[in-house]
Amino acid sequence: MFNYVTAGESHGPYLSAIITDFPAQVPLDQHQFWADLQQRQRGYGRGGRMKIETDRVQITSGVRYGLTLGSPIGLLLANRDFANWQEVMSVWPTEHNDAATKSSADRRKRIVTQPRPGHADLVGALKYDHHDLRNVLERASARETTMRVAVGSLCQQFLRQFKIEILGLVTNLGPVDLAATDLAAVSQTQSQANFRKWQQQVEQSDLRTVNPQTASAMKQAIDQAQAQRTTLGGQFCVVVQGLPSGLGSYTTAAEKIDARLAAALTSINAVKGVSFGDGFALSAMPGRATLDEIIADPDQGLVRNHNHQGGLEGGMTNGQPLIIHGVMKPIPTQPIGGATVDLRTGQAARATVERSDVTAVPAVSVIAQSMVAITLMQAFCEMFGSDTLPRIKRHYQDYLQELHERTTNY
Template identity: 35%
Template sequence: MRYLTSGETHGEALVAIIEGLPSNLFIDLDFINNELKRRQSGYGRGGRMSIESDVVHILGGVRNNLTIGAPLSILIRNLDYENWKGKDVPRVTRPRPGHADLSGAIKYDLKDMRDVLERASARETAARVSVGAVAKLLLKNFGIVVKSDILEIGGERDREKWPALIDEAKNEGDTLGGVIEITIDGVPIGLGSHVQWDRKLDALLSYSVMSVQAIKGVEIGMGFMSARQKGSSVHDEIFYDGHFYRKTNNAGGIEGGISNGMPIVLRAYMKPIPTLRKPLTSVDIDSKEEVKATYERSDVTAVEAAAVVLEAVCAWTIADEVTKKFSGDSLHDMIENFNMYMKRVEKY
């Protein structure tokens, strides 16, 4: 499977096109819209969340709520577009440290960095959440569930302290990042492969996670801590009781680039949002003089929203591997192939 997204943060709409879905997959619009609603929630979000109310419009690929094997087209209207349409919006010439503004403008030879930030904005993730929701609907047929948990915000693990920490950052004109854990339950043995670098499941998941705005690090299972331990305390011993199993999951459900039947566990590290109400020092691209960076309406933190986005991109990656492993033009064919494979695994 593959997908593309299009659209800018203050453009008329976001669009996603999904190719490679099997036919006869039920498209639950209420579920997809609820995923979009989850993405807009969270303490520390900015004023735009009071404007937008994301709803998907299916433009093609579905009939009577079932996929027909054709590309699936999704549209999400930007309600804030009406507040920008026809207005003389000033150029952005003061790049924000940590954002794509300056590098993007130089790369694409643009004199208004708004042309960069409009697409680089995390608003684009609304389209990806809709795509991930469709992937979750597919995975549901195979008993695979993707969920998230926030471990830290601003370096603090105590959840009760998060609101006060966010309020403090807001009052200071600052922002906060965090750590998010993704768990994928029900993944069978055998997704991904050891035979080529670009087929390794841990590499594919890491690629997806790192594609999300503001994510600067990813680890799977024990992750970075495994580099500081002896092998005897890292690797998961194998046992047999009618089936193979492990008592620990330090590998995070992936060995040699292949899922091993244990839950897949990964953590993503999100940097603080680079748009600060108390801007950092920058340089104006016209005058080349030292200035304070541009401020655009933004969040204090969007860790909770990022957790939903990370679920979406991980769900997509797993769904893509499921379609490769149990390929079929219709969902019924895929389920039949899956059941045959699972019977073989049980006999091994």
């Protein structure tokens, strides 16, 4: 069944991914593929690394003349910054990085022994018995998510064949919130054409939000945080339009689609919370007010009068727009470092400061959009097959026809 794995270190020579069991005969748009990757790089408050890299991921296998073949899809991206790290991140021993010459200045200057609070540095080093924390932080870096966005772009192009559209946008940044009315306009049930307008608006915003005044206030908050030499977190929302009811299952815990989505989103660096629909606000509402009541419509079949549950019931999609909220903590790397202990000496120290952003919430909304696409495509292929697009379309249309008959003929 459709799956993927990524590989590579932040300053290594390449990032890569392998996708298995991606359906055959899916048309891919190269320009859309690269545009999706560019969205991850953009965003007010990003750091210097994004000025170095271009993230033009290359497809090396599994696609011919713009159509998928059904064979494994290979993705490859050269890290341009590797030119400055060839000795430090060399795959093989060299004159200056061999274990026998650990004391050399060339090697010692980028050895990391001062773990950064809030990162994987210390725990990862203890787990894998590393003494140079660079062995941990290079893989734990958010640079890895470049390949997840690449995989997610292909998944979005597959799902678009079924008129399923996905959008990740920023709803909060530090002290600034997007108005609830703005988010409601994006997340209400609407046509594919109208939703594509929201997508375009978000993609044109360097804060990935839908209100210019809100974006301006967010920029001011970022500027203030930069002046104070600190970082900002925030919140994002992923909205999915066009989903059928029935993706996922109530029968086992592992098949519940909300559980799978929550796991996918919390796998993103710095994401610390996920909710669906009205989320945590549901706890303060009386039960009657939380119901998405079922109404028989002569044309549409069975519909609901609200979407408090965010398009999910019993671990399955219910045909409403899927609404997922996520929280990203402030990036823990601080320009002035943080209190830590040097693992070589056992003495108090300031944490190593790697290059970082003031905020990456806009980028995380793109990554979240990709992770939702990947998870939904996996569930979609489990339900309708994954051999070839025309066959999946037939299965899908049969299912939609069955749903229509079940909900309109009484």
